[in-house]
Amino acid sequence: MSGVGIGQxxxxxxxxxxxxxxxxxxxxxLSAPVTDLLHGGHSAxxxxxxxxxLAAFVAWYFALIFRTGRGETNRLVLGSLAVLTAQSTILxxxxxxxxxxxxxxxxxxxxxxxxxRLARLTIPAxxxxxxxxxLSVPGGEAYLAxxxxxxxxxxxxxxxxxxxxxxxxxxxxxxxxxxxLAANEERLRLARDLHDLLGHSLSLITLKSELAGRMLPDxxxxxxxxxxxxxxxxxxxxxxxxEAVTGYRRPRLATELAGARDALTAAGITAExxxxxxxxxxxxxxxxxxxxxxxxxxxxxxxxxxxxxxxSVDLVRRQTLDGPALELTVDDDGTGAGGIQAGxxGxxGxxxxxxxxxxxxxxxxxxxxxxxxxxxxxxxLVARAPAAPVTxxxxxxx
Numbered sequence: 001m002s003g004v005g006i007g008q009x010x011x012x013x014x015x016x017x018x019x020x021x022x023x024x025x026x027x028x029x030l031s032a033p034v035t036d037l038l039h040g041g042h043s044a045x046x047x048x049x050x051x052x053x054l055a056a057f058v059a060w061y062f063a064l065i066f067r068t069g070r071g072e073t074n075r076l077v078l079g080s081l082a083v084l085t086a087q088s089t090i091l092x093x094x095x096x097x098x099x100x101x102x103x104x105x106x107x108x109x110x111x112x113x114x115x116x117r118l119a120r121l122t123i124p125a126x127x128x129x130x131x132x133x134x135l136s137v138p139g140g141e142a143y144l145a146x147x148x149x150x151x152x153x154x155x156x157x158x159x160x161x162x163x164x165x166x167x168x169x170x171x172x173x174x175x176x177x178x179x180x181l182a183a184n185e186e187r188l189r190l191a192r193d194l195h196d197l198l199g200h201s202l203s204l205i206t207l208k209s210e211l212a213g214r215m216l217p218d219x220x221x222x223x224x225x226x227x228x229x230x231x232x233x234x235x236x237x238x239x240x241x242x243e244a245v246t247g248y249r250r251p252r253l254a255t256e257l258a259g260a261r262d263a264l265t266a267a268g269i270t271a272e273x274x275x276x277x278x279x280x281x282x283x284x285x286x287x288x289x290x291x292x293x294x295x296x297x298x299x300x301x302x303x304x305x306x307x308x309x310x311x312s313v314d315l316v317r318r319q320t321l322d323g324p325a326l327e328l329t330v331d332d333d334g335t336g337a338g339g340i341q342a343g344x345x346g347x348x349g350x351x352x353x354x355x356x357x358x359x360x361x362x363x364x365x366x367x368x369x370x371x372x373x374x375x376x377x378x379x380x381l382v383a384r385a386p387a388a389p390v391t392x393x394x395x396x397x398x
Contacts, residue, residue, distance in 0.1 A: 026108075027058065029101055033091070036098040050095055057087045057102060064109055077113050081106060081122065085129065092133050097140045100147055103130035107151040111158030119162075123155035171268055172307070178267045179304040194241065201237035205230050251292035253277055253315065260299040264311050267303045269332075272312035283326065287385040290362045291315075291328045294370070294383040297359055298330035306334025306379060317387055324387040325368075333378040359383065 036042075037050045064080045088102035103126055110122040130151055134140035208226045215223035254277045264271035280288055295313065302311045311332040318325050360370045368385030 026105075029104070030054070030058070032098040032101050033095070036096060040096070040098070042095070046095070050091070053087060053091050057084065057091070057105075060084055060087070061105055061109060064113055074114065074118060078118070078122075081110055081113070084109060085126065089129065089133055092137060092140075097134070097137050097143045100130060100134055100137070100140060100143050103127075103133070104147055104151045104154060107155035108158050111155040111160075112162060114159075116159050116163050119155065119159040123152065123159070126155070127151045175267050175303070175307075182263070182300075182303070190245065198237060198241065201233055201240070204233050205237075208233070251289060251296060253280065253288055253292050253295065256292040256295045256299075257313065257315075260295060260313060263299055263303050269302065269308055270310040272310065274313065274315050278315060278317050278326070280326075283387050284366065286366045287326065287368070287387065290366050290368060290385055291326060291383055293362055294328055294359050294381070295330065298381045302330070302332045302334065302379075306332050308332035308334030308378060322386065325384050326387050328381075328383045330381045331375065331378060332380075333376075335378075 033050075033054055037047050037054070042050065060080065060083055064077070064084070084102075084106045088099070088106055091102060092099040107123050107126045107130075110126060111119050114122060127148055130148060131144060134144040134147070208230045212223040212226035212230070215226065257273055257277065261271050261273055299311070299313075302308055311330065314327075314329040314331075316327050318327050356370065356372055363370050363383055363385055366385050368383065370381070370383050372381040373379070
């Protein structure tokens, strides 16, 4: 379920209903003017005009709140606020002190509809006008103390929340940009690798194929040697392409930790990483590589999918019943961790090398395990792998 924030216009009927409900709750504070119209002793004509004025104020107030975010200029918003201010002043001066509460709504609308640079001027101005009108109506001083502080605090609170929502929206857009740039960089890397790897190999295969064709049928043995060379070059090219596509290059934990810090920082996520990598001199290369893959995949999904503000990484050596083990923990406070379960950084969850399935397969190959799921207010991934080579069990007899 998606809501609609301050400074944003509703996009559909559900959002309009939610915003109307949220805004309508605060109309309860209009009980003072309503009570004045019902029991204030006004004549029938005055009551009628009062109801019309109150309905016009509420309608204009809702129109301003619901139109916010449709691209109106600040001049149009200021004009709408001026209409609300005029209505509040006329109603308070003509009908009495109970109508002073309308100025609080004008102040709140200023904070919700105007940028901070303008709201910090209009909110004090509205409060000053409230003070002047309160001193002009009989008994207004008694209401001034209970209305002036809500007008100031309510207006500036709305302005602060509006700026917070605007900043959050910009941060989300920046994260999406970072993810897009990372994907573009990966595509460029792959294009460069394929060009460098295949350009020479395919040229060599073409030349040797032409040479073998010219040798046949008179020099069959030499042609066979050329064909053997073609087979060797093509096999090596296939290995190079697989390494380039999967990004194999046997990643190292120290390198991936440095890359994780850069990626998290670039995405605006607070990174809490170990200051140093434990001694890995006796750790098998396959174990380190599997944990490095897990770290890369987890951090990639934190950046692209989690919406987290903080991500902590912990790498420790533990002594278990099965021997020493390395334990990698990646913990974030986001809510969008589903991306890793659905296939990681864009792949299919069932394909090796992507998502939880791929990480589980990599760790199982080295005797490790993977645990992942919601934890507290975020998502946690724990990868464990033996820190010593796994030796197969030897039976007692043949």
